[in-house]
Amino acid sequence: MVLTVLPGQAKSVPTDYQSLVDNRFYMEKITEPLPLSGSVDLYLVRFLEHQTESATKTHLRSAVLAIENYMDFPLPVKEIIMLFSTNIDAGGINYGSHFTLDISEDGSLPQLIKGGIVHEITHFYLVMDTPWFAEGTANFLATQVGFELYNQEVAPRSNRSSCPNDVINITEIAAAYPGYYPRTNCPPVLLPQLRRENH
């Protein structure tokens, strides 16, 4: 398992890399039964000791169930390895074999709801190479699962990072960034609008 984590962290956080090499980390593992895929092995890896039954683990277990239920398709991976660390670009990255999340997202509600766990898991369902759909679906599902699990509206987190300022449509983005035509570089917008038709 450690070897799959190493490539993602070797460059960005050398100290964490060394901790992995030296076998100095803490890991929670649980096998979660799922109705469609049978089960998934969940691993939470940290460099600081944490409660065994962490809130993050509880959220993760609920989230994989809710995700598979909404997708109505088996989760396409048999194990999910989450590494909490620092200096994570964009707050979280899915490397295909595992994903990293900023340690600030390893907390309690509402941090967990707004955080990237569901977002990064959704990236395992890969059906399109262009970022608007991959990021859009990940944010959409994070919002959907947050509402289903906790009955809370969740502001899609990419509203913060992917939508320039307060622009609300492609015309405004093009006007604000002449010469740069993002073709929906504002991924959270299209899918919720499509479902609700509020435009």
Added chain:
Amino acid sequence: MGDEPFQAAWREIFQTGIEDNLKFTDAEIYQLFFKHTPTDHITRVNRVFINFHGGDFVASP
């Protein structure tokens, strides 16, 4: 387009894509949503794509 048609399109996109190992284009994604759109909502769904995607593949109502 409403919850049920949206979810039907969503599930078809992911199930087909993963089962057949496909990587959809923007136009194909649009067509899959379009396919599940109730007839009386087509104009509004097209408007969402025009406003928020900007693609030139949107069908005339």
